[in-house]
Amino acid sequence: MKILMVCLGNICRSPLAEGIMKDKIKKHQLDWEVESAGTGAWHVGELPDPRSIKVGKENNIDITDQRAQQFKAAHLNEFDLVLAMDSSNYQNIIRLASTPQQENKVKLIMNYAKPGMNVNVPDPYYGDNGFDQVYNMLDEACDAILLEHR
Ligand code: 4NP
Numbered sequence: 001m002k003i004l005m006v007c008l009g010n011i012c013r014s015p016l017a018e019g020i021m022k023d024k025i026k027k028h029q030l031d032w033e034v035e036s037a038g039t040g041a042w043h044v045g046e047l048p049d050p051r052s053i054k055v056g057k058e059n060n061i062d063i064t065d066q067r068a069q070q071f072k073a074a075h076l077n078e079f080d081l082v083l084a085m086d087s088s089n090y091q092n093i094i095r096l097a098s099t100p101q102q103e104n105k106v107k108l109i110m111n112y113a114k115p116g117m118n119v120n121v122p123d124p125y126y127g128d129n130g131f132d133q134v135y136n137m138l139d140e141a142c143d144a145i146l147l148e149h150r
Pocket residue numbers: 007008009010011012013014038042123124125
């Protein structure tokens with residue numbers, strides 16, 4: 001199983017999703033791969049946002065080995081699941097899909113935790129308080145992903 005976590009900048013939400021998912025995969029000794037990407041290119045090559053690094057660290061998850069990359073259409077071939085943080089990311093990814101098989105790989109990540117509710121992981125970039133909430137939502141989603149796909 002190869003999973004790609006996608007947000008807008010690839011510095012706040014999807015790096016945490018990648019770190020949390022990798023931690024659970026390791027604990028369950030699964031042979032899965034996880035990466036993350038952003039639909040925007042502004043932060044390519046950068047470390048995750050310090051606020052995401054901090055909330056990860058508080059939960060014993062180190063995401064400082066990650067560097068931002070931009071989402072590209074080829075990822076829809078390379079990965080089995082492409083998980084969008086919000087509906088805007090979802091639309092931007094779907095626009096790059098060229099077959100129904102590729103479209104079927106794209107899902108809103110919170111639909112694992114709350115099926116059919118189309119809940120967005122809120123963008124915490126402009127503000128200081130959203131990071132704990134983002135962490136908790138992604139932790140719940142990653143548990144549900146494990147339950148469904150392992
Ligand atoms: P992310 O948050 O999509 O969770 O990484 C953002 C990071 C940067 C920007 C927007 C959202 N930005 O506009 O630079």
